[in-house]
Amino acid sequence: MIEVDNVWKEYGDQIVLERVSLTIADRAFVALVGPSGCGKTTFLKLLLGDERPSQGTIRLDGKLLAPEPGPDRGVVFQRYSVFPHLTVLGNVLLGKEFSASRIAARLGGATRRAAIEEARALIAEVGLTGSEEKYPAQLSGGMQQRLALAQALIMKPRVLLLDEPFGALDPGIRADIHVLMKRLWNETNLTVVMVTHDMREAFTLATRVVAFERPRNAPAERDRYGASLSQDISVWPPRVAGGGDPDTLTLSPDRDDPIHPTGPSRDDPAHPA
């Protein structure tokens, strides 16, 4: 559980966030939305530990958040999430190598084979089988984001933070990766917090959509009043990780997808099945 208690973030004189309080349940999928410059990425950086709140506290499972990023919180950014000098397999292995070998940060022998086994399974999970020896520059944008997901998931983080991870992808690719994202969230023990500017993406994926907004946005007031939470919407019908109707969960049609002819996914009960 993530508890955010009355957090403020200021840069010098400028107040970016004010009075942000939020409790995120385990295995929730929270989408943070809002206009640009409203501090949603700043908020994600606070959760990540890359920035520290000016006031207020953030707790993860009751403990205060460490003041720097750590392996309990995985992250996928829109860009630069993967290492260009490592192959797909090397990128996924890196987390394992960090935790198993303090000095050399490399594995050998049986531990390496076991780690490769695990990495390959994860690479298959995100649909990159066959590309293990390629470098990120040889992958498409969608494949790079799949790789970034696999790389983050090998650490089995408690929380996965996504900073507009699919914003730069083509719509078709994005729909595919949405299906993958839903499946990963459903199958692994993950709480996901995703920043997005795409409302449809927010409502397609999340269990809960939280909006940030600046209540006072006149030019003279911009610096002295930060953004805070303006909406907190639970998505209907409720999605539950690891439960519920898998059909509803992973296959509910996106706006561009063919619509289900019948069944619980229809939200217009006037049409009888």
Place this chain on the structure above:
Amino acid sequence: MRLINIKPSRMTQLLLALLPFVLLVVAYGIGSAARLAANPSDKLLPALGAITDAVNRLAFLPDPRTGEYTLWSDTLASLGRLFAALGISTAIALVVGMLVGMIPYLRALLAPFLAAISMVPPLALLPILFIALGLGETSKITLIVIGVAPIMIRDLVLRVLELPREMIVKAETLGGTSWQIGLRVVLPQILPRLITSLRLQLGPAWLFLIAAEAISADSGLGYRIFLVRRYLSMDVIFPYVIWITLLAVLTNLLLDWLRIRIFPWSELGKGT
């Protein structure tokens, strides 16, 4: 068709690349012939034949006094100094550049100092070096290191700082310590740049080498050029200059080839 859209074929490209070299040789030949026609004992622009003779004498016949093949012993002496100095500079640049680039406290301590140090004109320090370190190899190698290392360090620091913040944060979320991130994320990504930085410093390194050799040495390519200058031996100076250029060009190509061989990924990201 617009000029900016007309592209040469591969063959034309090759011919065009050769053209300036050929023109230079032809222009020299004409100039040399004209001067020699006016004064057969002219030494300023010796005939191509005289140059070939000199090369033959220096490279393939042992010196009657020392028994050494002058060109090769000069080359060996110069390259020894140059590569020793470049090796030391590269090692210093790698260690200092990475530490200053990665650790904010060290950056606060050293970045302004390095910025000032790299502005000291190295040749102005040459007398100090000769007085403090003697006239031997140490002072020459030190001069090149002083001339080359600060710029390489600053270049590497910039490169480390250019690494996207996201990438470092990502490595932290994978559980990497400062040391591990340095070893597995930062180091491999700046090594290609280190090689490129080294290539760009080849020119200055040669400059400092020849300056040091001109003033105090008993062998080396720069020493020879400044020795035979007294006799106006252009037939020796021209081939030496060409030889030095050739060595620098070959080192440059070799380093770039090495970079692509060792770090194939560093060539992939280009143009995207």
